[in-house]
Amino acid sequence: MTSGGRERPDEKQRGPVVLRGNRRIEDTTTDQRLLDSRGPSDWVHTDPWRVMRIQAEFVEGFGLLAELPRAVTVFGSARTKPDNPEYAQGVALGRALAEAGFAVITGGGPGAMESANRGCKEAGGLSVGLGIELPFEQGLNDWVDVGINFRYFFARKTMFVKYSQAFVCLPGGFGTLDELFEALTLVQTKKVTKFPVVLLGSEYWGGLYDWIAKTLLDAGKINEKDLTLLHVTDDVDEAVEVVHEAYKAWEDAH
Numbered sequence: 001m002t003s004g005g006r007e008r009p010d011e012k013q014r015g016p017v018v019l020r021g022n023r024r025i026e027d028t029t030t031d032q033r034l035l036d037s038r039g040p041s042d043w044v045h046t047d048p049w050r051v052m053r054i055q056a057e058f059v060e061g062f063g064l065l066a067e068l069p070r071a072v073t074v075f076g077s078a079r080t081k082p083d084n085p086e087y088a089q090g091v092a093l094g095r096a097l098a099e100a101g102f103a104v105i106t107g108g109g110p111g112a113m114e115s116a117n118r119g120c121k122e123a124g125g126l127s128v129g130l131g132i133e134l135p136f137e138q139g140l141n142d143w144v145d146v147g148i149n150f151r152y153f154f155a156r157k158t159m160f161v162k163y164s165q166a167f168v169c170l171p172g173g174f175g176t177l178d179e180l181f182e183a184l185t186l187v188q189t190k191k192v193t194k195f196p197v198v199l200l201g202s203e204y205w206g207g208l209y210d211w212i213a214k215t216l217l218d219a220g221k222i223n224e225k226d227l228t229l230l231h232v233t234d235d236v237d238e239a240v241e242v243v244h245e246a247y248k249a250w251e252d253a254h
Contacts, residue, residue, distance in 0.1 A: 057155040064148050065163045069126065071103035072243055073160045075179050076112020076170030089236065090115025090170050093200065096240045098125025105130060105164055108140040108147055112170040117143035130156050161186060166196045166243040171204040187229050196246040198239045199232045206232065
């Protein structure tokens with residue numbers, strides 16, 4: 001190989017990649033490996049191939065949700081049973097959001113997610129499920145109108161934030177907490193704007209809110225205005241009103 005008329009025998013170009021020294025010695029070319037169906041299939045699990053899968057997930061997600069009407073994401077535990085009052089509250093929330101003109105997005109699973117999807121669908125709204133590949137996942141619940149399953153959490157999380165106008169959290173575990181604090185971080189750092197986060201169920205969420213308001217605030221880890229990012233209520237109508245007012249403020253600003 002030459003560079004400015006100088007021979008570079010110790011260098012090999014593989015597309016945009018430069019290989020030097022012993023790394024330049026390869027038994028096959030990229031084209032040959034693509035076209036030859038023989039040999040090991042380990043290459044489909046390598047990082048460069050994963051990049052293509054990740055890209056495909058974003059393309060599929062954007063394509064599916066690009067024309068979604070205004071929407072609210074509802075999080076909550078997959079372990080919530082249908083006879084639990086929290087399930088009934090989720091159904092009421094999904095119904096109220098649909099009647100207010102919002103599509104409802106959930107993680108597509110059972111429990112609290114199913115309840116919100118169910119309430120939305122029964123009220124004639126658009127019920128969306130964004131599932132995730134897990135060892136114990138049952139697949140999308142029966143109340144999802146439009147759904148997609150993701151391999152990667154971060155691609156799925158992007159869809160939740162990009163296509164929602166608010167998050168409402170029903171009682172949930174680590175997954176719900178993960179989404180809750182990620183949303184708060186994005187709002188606090190102004191990565192997203194006009195994005196309310198509602199905690200539905202004061203008995204369940206009250207202790208967490210008090211810890212944030214006392215321990216975090218008293219230690220100077222957050223500012224007092226950061227507390228306004230969270231809304232705790234037991235009233236479904238109040239939760240929907242918080243969402244509606246935030247969306248109206250966003251519309252007025254645009």
